[in-house]
């Protein structure tokens with residue numbers, strides 16, 4: 001029972017949460033669209049998630065330790081840090097503004113490849129100017145008309 005409740009809670013977070021944000025989590029409802037949660041498909045979707053993750057290892061480590069542990073010439077890291085300006089969205093103490101500089105320094109000496117997605121901010125462009133920076137247009141949700149520019153930063 002507890003296991004099922006935990007899995008249900010996890011499922012709700014996956015469907016309604018915003019990128020693992022832990023403070024002020026939002027629960028999106030719409031007056032014009034159907035809910036993203038379909039209780040009739042709950043078991044089926046949990047089963048799909050279960051199958052998808054069955055051979056995946058999940059680590060809970062600070063980025064420095066994680067990168068050091070897995071860095072090899074054949075490693076590919078996808079780096080998705082908090083947005084510049086939203087550093088404390090995932091907890092008050094785990095990521096600070098100066099981590100953008102520390103992360104850059106860690107990434108500067110890895111053997112593997114990385115690609116990082118981040119918001120388009122002058123300070124990020126300045127800090128990561130030693131890498132390839134590509135502007136990409138995106139929308140945060142499908143109904144968004146006005147596109148925003150995000151950055152893809154990579155070392156290859």
Ligand SMILES: C[S@@+](CC[C@H](N)C(=O)[O-])C[C@H]1O[C@@H](n2cnc3c(N)ncnc32)[C@H](O)[C@@H]1O
Nearest residue numbers: 019020061062063064080081082083090094095
């Ligand atoms: C923008 S979210 C990434 C969302 C993820 N790509 C997804 O699709 O759910 C930023 C993530 O960085 C994690 N994070 C924050 N500080 C960190 C740190 N010092 N080391 C490792 N991860 C950290 C947060 O917990 C959060 O999951």
